[in-house]
Amino acid sequence: MSEKPTIKDVAKAAGVSEATVSRALSHSPRVKRATRQKVQEVANRLGYRPNSLARGIRVKQTHTLGMIIPDILNDYFTQLTREIEDAAGHAGYDVLIMNTDESLVKEAHALNLMLEKQVDGVIIASAGGQTDYARILGTTPAIFVDRMPPANIKTPYDRVIVDNVKATCHIVSQLLAQGATRVGIINSAVSFTATERLAGYQQALHDSGIALDSAIEVAARTDNSNVQQMTRQLLINQKCDGLFVGDNTIMEEVLRKLTELNLPHLQLGGFDDQMWFDFLPRPIVTARQPIKQLGQTVVDRLLAHLADPQLAPQEIRLDAQIITRQ
Amino acid sequence: MSEKPTIKDVAKAAGVSEATVSRALSHSPRVKRATRQKVQEVANRLGYRPNSLARGIRVKQTHTLGMIIPDILNDYFTQLTREIEDAAGHAGYDVLIMNTDESLVKEAHALNLMLEKQVDGVIIASAGGQTDYARILGTTPAIFVDRMPPANIKTPYDRVIVDNVKATCHIVSQLLAQGATRVGIINSAVSFTATERLAGYQQALHDSGIALDSAIEVAARTDNSNVQQMTRQLLINQKCDGLFVGDNTIMEEVLRKLTELNLPHLQLGGFDDQMWFDFLPRPIVTARQPIKQLGQTVVDRLLAHLADPQLAPQEIRLDAQIITRQ
DNA sequence: CAATTTTATTAAAACGGTTTACAAATTTTA
């Protein structure tokens, strides 16, 4: 009564063998209708639930994907997670989510845990660093999304990502079109996407025939602790009338600083779109990532790799949508 | 080479028995230092990782907790999840997160899945409805947080929750203190917390000697689809100069409507605090929940129940902090 | 109705670990 019922208990109670119970419950055709009904009835009455650990060990499949995200508090990643859950769910897979808080140690731990739990494949938004993923993952298929391992590390994995260069170039060009003449940038120092976004910024200036100004690019690789100071430096000292902000978390600090500085005519742009930007007193130009499509693509590709381990790795680029809110 | 190494492979390569490998890797004291080192070296070289499925089936413990949240896009729940992950991690437990999108069907599915994966205990923020949790859970310990099952369903589980009545009463009183004379409410129709918050609203009016106005309370139980219309009804037709908003998602709609209606003197209050409220042109009075403490308490209590299944269920109320931003 | 084919069921062998009972080797004690 107190112990969880096993397949053995069901078999005994229904007066059949364990094998028959297993077949009856897994929609196998090789079982008489009457038998199946009786088994189902008994299993239901006993509150039997198959132990997926035992099952997983036997069939060497868990129908579970692991997903590693660097920051569960970041809207972008929670939205992405939700879409991936959705896409995976439709394909009959469950998703085991783990958050690394941008820590390489936690990432390694999460990865190990997932492998020990025998996930069929893993989706990684990397925390950066020089991790040798191939060594950790062994034969388990994986795919990278948004955040890639550094380019100097060769990985045999798919990569799904938005075209950061193109999108950033668009945003900065839009700021110029809206009247900005001197556009600054505040950007993260480390991540993969940050590097690309800096390139996009430089390209936009180049396209408009504006020379790069080293006095402005000092903030192009900040460490997130001195964002407010950088904001002041660019907007007051350097008299920038346009500003591109590299990501979500930096944007928060910039906005905080802007409530102090009275600069109604500043042209502001940032990468990740947020619902609440609509409520701010100042319009912000942003890139809205095709999150649904991103999630669907990631799952599709990963499942394709599960089906065919020989499938050649590939980099897939999607386009972001630019939101102007003029 | 291509197959994942098992404990058998390690044993063979190290020239010892499987049991010795198991002991050596699980810090059992009963193994010679030299042997342990050799085993560790070999295991490492082979990239061996114990199969936690096999282990879980034998020891009948997975050191994993399940967590069910109704909306992964809601900041409040992602923050709560993060704290729970943290607290559980410190106690040596991992957390399997599943999102139900406020759907009872998905909730039941998630619950079943977790039980099949043999989680040691489950944390539930309920999607509402008349689910008979005890029947589904069987002997697996569980605890409810924030969202409770309806009061008419008896559950033998702990409940950890913020005092919604008190906090809402505070917020509404604060709106009155800030000069509002006629305070409306827009609230969800269904959830457990919504019911409590309505009570808090009514209490505040009662405490201030203001009679309840049925023309205002029409919006007290909305279905989230006509929030913008209700907002107009209360603020224009009913001429409310104060408004309490029941939750996060409703607040979003209200703010959207407020960008159209020009009402600079409206006193606005809502339940869940958001970081970006700081950037809005209008101050909002909110309740900030003690999320860290909430998460810690939930984990502590659940683990206590794991250790002692006889522990009596209990309801724990924590106080929210009121943020005024005058 | 016997022979054959088809369909249902079962017993036993996996799966990959942990644990137990026990034997062997080593050290301590008498």
Place this chain on the structure above:
DNA sequence: TAAAATTTGTAAACCGTTTTAATAAAATTG
């Protein structure tokens, strides 16, 4: 040095499920 105690290693049992191969039962055929 023999006996006892301790340390270390081995072999077998076990966890709950699926699957294989063998068997029993039922349905079809000649």
